[in-house]
Amino acid sequence: MAAIDELHINFNQSNITLLNFLLGFIMFGVALNIKTDDFKTLLHNPKSLFVGLSSQFIVLPLVTFLLVCIIRPQPSIALGMMMVAACPGGNISNFISSIAKANVVLSVSITGISTLLAIVMTPFNFALYASLYPPTHHIFRAVSVSPFEMFQSVLLLLGIPMMIGLWFSNQFPKLTQNIKKPIRIISMLIFIGFIVIAFSANFDIFIHYLGFIVIIVFIQDFTALFSGYIYSMLYKVPQADSRAISIEAGIRNSGLGLVLIFNFFNLKHLGGMTLVVAWWGIWHIIGGLALASFWSRRPVKPVPYAKSIKN
Numbered sequence: 001m002a003a004i005d006e007l008h009i010n011f012n013q014s015n016i017t018l019l020n021f022l023l024g025f026i027m028f029g030v031a032l033n034i035k036t037d038d039f040k041t042l043l044h045n046p047k048s049l050f051v052g053l054s055s056q057f058i059v060l061p062l063v064t065f066l067l068v069c070i071i072r073p074q075p076s077i078a079l080g081m082m083m084v085a086a087c088p089g090g091n092i093s094n095f096i097s098s099i100a101k102a103n104v105v106l107s108v109s110i111t112g113i114s115t116l117l118a119i120v121m122t123p124f125n126f127a128l129y130a131s132l133y134p135p136t137h138h139i140f141r142a143v144s145v146s147p148f149e150m151f152q153s154v155l156l157l158l159g160i161p162m163m164i165g166l167w168f169s170n171q172f173p174k175l176t177q178n179i180k181k182p183i184r185i186i187s188m189l190i191f192i193g194f195i196v197i198a199f200s201a202n203f204d205i206f207i208h209y210l211g212f213i214v215i216i217v218f219i220q221d222f223t224a225l226f227s228g229y230i231y232s233m234l235y236k237v238p239q240a241d242s243r244a245i246s247i248e249a250g251i252r253n254s255g256l257g258l259v260l261i262f263n264f265f266n267l268k269h270l271g272g273m274t275l276v277v278a279w280w281g282i283w284h285i286i287g288g289l290a291l292a293s294f295w296s297r298r299p300v301k302p303v304p305y306a307k308s309i310k311n
Helices: 002-006 013-032 036-042 046-071 075-086 092-099 104-132 134-142 147-171 173-201 203-234 239-250 254-264 271-296
Strands: none
Touching: 013 104, 013 147, 013 173, 013 254, 046 075, 046 104, 046 203, 046 239, 075 104, 075 134, 075 203, 075 254, 075 271, 092 104, 092 173, 092 239, 092 271, 104 134, 104 147, 104 239, 104 254, 147 173, 147 254, 173 271, 203 239, 203 271, 239 271, 254 271
């Protein structure tokens, strides 16, 4: 399996440009779902929001690092796992939370705030854990990844589209209400299609390493979902909040991870890193929907401070 660290994924500059644009479009759609009233609602119980954000940026990266130390995968695989853990939650988490009878207001708020915090926290967490783990430390130094340059990239990819989306939703509230759901569905379908096309261009590589990648991603996703739920239960937050926090931990913004990989590692032949993050883009939807289906058949006490969000 050592050869996986030397893999070169077939992905050209036009693909990278398209992925950058797609991620910006997705973040614009995320911002359309954010309302100032949602944040005011959570002020009545800020504990759940704090638990959700700390689960995203403290617990998950740390748990992933410990998992890497236990499994000891190839360095490029470990970097992929660290990249996924460093990214904020993905926008589909809000849809999955609604199916799971979770607190959707909390889910939307965690997605929005974690996306903004990711401008700083994603470069920080990735640089920290990639440097701490000896097998990835030398790779991280060899490719000369600057956390500040990564910060600039995340700001452009997440921050600016989010700000435009927030401005748009405030200026055109009626139009926003009509288009936010179609944009969410369209962006999700386009992203899945993009991942499938990227896999088809590297079909032989993916098939060869399919079993190993699937197992690694399954273990990490299960760990993310489980750690998010247990961590929130330790703080004794309402069950609907725990479900939302768990889903937020298990649904990652793999699109951001791919963009950062191709921007900073594209020519470094770290195919394992790309395969892990790309498969996450497909698997977390499957795993998230499976968990949501399980929870949807189990009642949950309503959250007193949560207001329903029309989807």
